[in-house]
Amino acid sequence: MKVRVKADMCEGHGKCEKTAPEIFKLGDDDVSIVLIEGDLPKELEEKAERAYRLCPRQAIELIP
């Protein structure tokens, strides 16, 4: 599974970083950055799904 943040939707609420700091980091411009390029390690998939669900802007995309 890959993760992407839609930069035009993200507004820096930081829920993603709080939920999954291994995967997301808020950049200086208040847009979330995905730290892991390519496929996520299996053990992080659940956390990614949780972040996807909680992002208030639904800015996170999970690509199977």
Next chain:
Amino acid sequence: MTAPAIEPSDINLNNPGHFQREEFHELLRILRHRDPVHWNPPGEVSNGFWSITKYEDILFISRRPETFISSKGIAGPGIKPEKLAELDFAAQQQNAGGNASIITMDPPRHVKMRRLVNKGFTPRAVNAMEPEIRRITNEILDRIAGKGECDFVLEVASQLPLAVICGMMGVEQEDWPLMFELTNKVLGSGDPEYQTDIPEEERGTGQAARLTAMKGLQTMLEYFRGVLEDRRQHPRENDLPTILLEAEVDGEKLTEGDILQFCFLLIVAGNETTRNAISGGLQVLCQHPDQKRALVEDPSLMDTAVEEILRWTSPLHHMARTATQDVELRGKTIRAGDRVLMWYPSANRDEDVFPDPYRFDIRRTPNDHLAFGIGEHFCLGAGFARKELKVMFEELLRRFPDIEVVGPPERLRSTFINGIKHMPVRFTPER
């Protein structure tokens, strides 16, 4: 004797009385348990609609802004097409500016418009404003400090959101009472108390509500026409009207109608919701004296307390969408063109998401409530609302730890806003 059980088919949520009398939690619970995708039949003037009461289903709908659109209306069931002409409502709306604001705009234009202003609402921008918010809060509290009692809604809860949003819009302080009055007319239009332009014997009807909302809208647009006139001559720094005047979308400047609707939305959306979260928050804290005391003694509980206040009060009862195609949901078919109402207080008490949901708990974690909606239209002002609540309760409980509600709050008659119009409080005055 027990009261006869209420069947889902008996429930009509298009009745502001249920909300004024606080019967709605029980009705929503019945729907959520027994008919979570519930068809509410049409009324005399208003459309029928689907009542959505499960958390998961509100996520489902909010994730699909192309399938469930906002541009046909976001509040209430809407008026039957054949009645619109009769009521002369559409014609009036045209005169009032015609254009839409982001809250009634769909993709792809929605996000482009939203991005014109959203940098002013990020966590960073909100944090930068915190000292100013604290200063305003203490100014408001200074005015009641010696009195020992007041109407908490008029003198405290309404004043902070009004000052913050008017500050961002560059509205002069002498005009804040006017903005307060107009917001009440627009969002509280169904309540006779705000129908002051209507002869007394005609107040309380649906028509009185529509005319009141219209009058509020028109007066506000007129006011901001004047503001724009001024900013064209004298642009200001960090001023939302100036930013909107200078902004471009797809290489084109916004029309005056677009800008006016945007200004109108910001004033209205930022005011009444936050006011009711503050009033409702103090009410629920006073109903739970042990938790109020815990918060007075340990202000580090404030962040989770604010989230619980938001979950508990759910200041907006619902937001509406219109389906653009047939959609199956829990065995029901929502048809293209049908109106859908997402009931936030119900999602926020959904047993599948919140353990023991009818318990107020200032330490509740996690607390992923939907008081601000979610997705495409997620509340633009959520950061400001959270900060205003936090600072207000920090300062209020620090200065007046024994503040108590001393009479029944007077509730707003509305299916849209979970409002408190008046709430008497008493406290030991500062010397």
